[in-house]
Amino acid sequence: xxxxxxxxxxxxxxxxxxxxxxxxxxKLLPITQNALTAAKKLGGDITVLVAxxxxxxxxxxxxxxxxxAKILVADSEAFLGFTPESxxxxxxxxxxxxxxxxxxxxxxxxxxxxLPRIAAKLDVSPVSDIIAIKAPDTFVRxxxxxTD
Numbered sequence: 001x002x003x004x005x006x007x008x009x010x011x012x013x014x015x016x017x018x019x020x021x022x023x024x025x026x027k028l029l030p031i032t033q034n035a036l037t038a039a040k041k042l043g044g045d046i047t048v049l050v051a052x053x054x055x056x057x058x059x060x061x062x063x064x065x066x067x068x069a070k071i072l073v074a075d076s077e078a079f080l081g082f083t084p085e086s087x088x089x090x091x092x093x094x095x096x097x098x099x100x101x102x103x104x105x106x107x108x109x110x111x112x113x114x115l116p117r118i119a120a121k122l123d124v125s126p127v128s129d130i131i132a133i134k135a136p137d138t139f140v141r142x143x144x145x146x147t148d
Contacts, residue, residue: 015044015136018094020087020105020114023050023058031106036065041133042102045069051079051090084114091118101136 017039022029032048039046046067050059051074059073072094079086091114095103103118105111107129119126132140 015042015101016098017042017044017046017102017104018091018098018100019046019048020091020103020111021048021050021058021062022082022106022108022110023052023055025052025055026057028058028061029106031108031111033065035104035106036067038130038133039102039104040067042136044101044136047072047098047100049074049091049094051076051087052082053077053080082110084110084117087114088117088121092121095122 019032019035019039021032023032036046036048047070048062048065048068049072050062052058053076055073055075059071062068062071074090079090091103094100095118103115105115112128115126115128127139127141130139130141134140
């Protein structure tokens with residue numbers, strides 16, 4: 001059962017989303033724009049996490065994106081390989097500090113390996129490969145059918 005429309009709009013004010021930016025330390029990858037679009041559909045404040053080495057130009061690009069309330073930059077050689085093993089503790093610390101209602105990443109190899117790790121540590125279920133957002137708690141996923 002869904003809350004009444006008035007209550008639903010009230011609750012949306014308390015929602016916040018962390019988007020994990022994917023980049024090559026110089027340029028934002030297009031998949032991050034997809035994640036930002038999804039975050040806007042969820043409503044609430046949008047924070048983008050940029051982790052990398054000498055990634056200031058990526059943060060600069062994000063500062064021009066509409067709808068982004070805050071950009072968090074973690075610039076360290078530790079994030080040079082942009083691996084799930086190095087990013088998971090950073091995202092968990094960020095979540096502990098800001099208590100986001102949603103954490104998003106693109107549907108890439110990185111996102112598909114990073115988000116399940118984070119979800120396991122936070123004891124929540126990840127929702128992957130969504131193609132649409134109906135509400136902050138309702139998502140559309142692809143359905144695979146076949147003879148396999």
